[in-house]
Amino acid sequence: MQIKSNMKKLNKFSKMKFLLIILSLVVWASCKVDKISEVPEPAKDISGNWQVIKATRNGTDLFTLLDSNYYSFSKFRITFNGGAYTLVNPLPFIVAQNGTYSLDNPQYPFIITFKQTGSTTPVSTSFTYPTVNGARQLTLVFSPGCSNNTYSYTLQKVN
Numbered sequence: 001m002q003i004k005s006n007m008k009k010l011n012k013f014s015k016m017k018f019l020l021i022i023l024s025l026v027v028w029a030s031c032k033v034d035k036i037s038e039v040p041e042p043a044k045d046i047s048g049n050w051q052v053i054k055a056t057r058n059g060t061d062l063f064t065l066l067d068s069n070y071y072s073f074s075k076f077r078i079t080f081n082g083g084a085y086t087l088v089n090p091l092p093f094i095v096a097q098n099g100t101y102s103l104d105n106p107q108y109p110f111i112i113t114f115k116q117t118g119s120t121t122p123v124s125t126s127f128t129y130p131t132v133n134g135a136r137q138l139t140l141v142f143s144p145g146c147s148n149n150t151y152s153y154t155l156q157k158v159n
Helices: 002-030
Strands: 048-057 077-081 084-088 099-103 111-116 123-128 135-142 151-158
Antiparallel strands (some): 048 077, 048 151, 084 099, 099 111, 123 135
């Protein structure tokens, strides 16, 4: 009697083990790995008219300190169009004349290079291109002469 009872228990255990293995296989087989196709990053387009909305020199706010009719950040514009740039109402900037520009990487740019018309020496600087409050901004950090002075201009596209 004891042997039959033990056999029934063993048989029950084997059935449960078998069902657990089958259930595990069904769950494992139902898991499907989807391949995610890579979405290419679009090239960054900086074309258009940009104006300074924030300017600092060595951390000091120049935008509110110096913005006047004589020295107006709000009148400065830089237009990027098809690899060329145009300056309107120039300020202390990384370049002083119109010319051409290029980005180090069209999809993930970190450096912009300016080359003034008539110059053989290009000038490069790092920049960021974040979206702030739904609008793209360009932030350029540069030293236009004295390496002790570091300017940071944040530009926003205007129509």
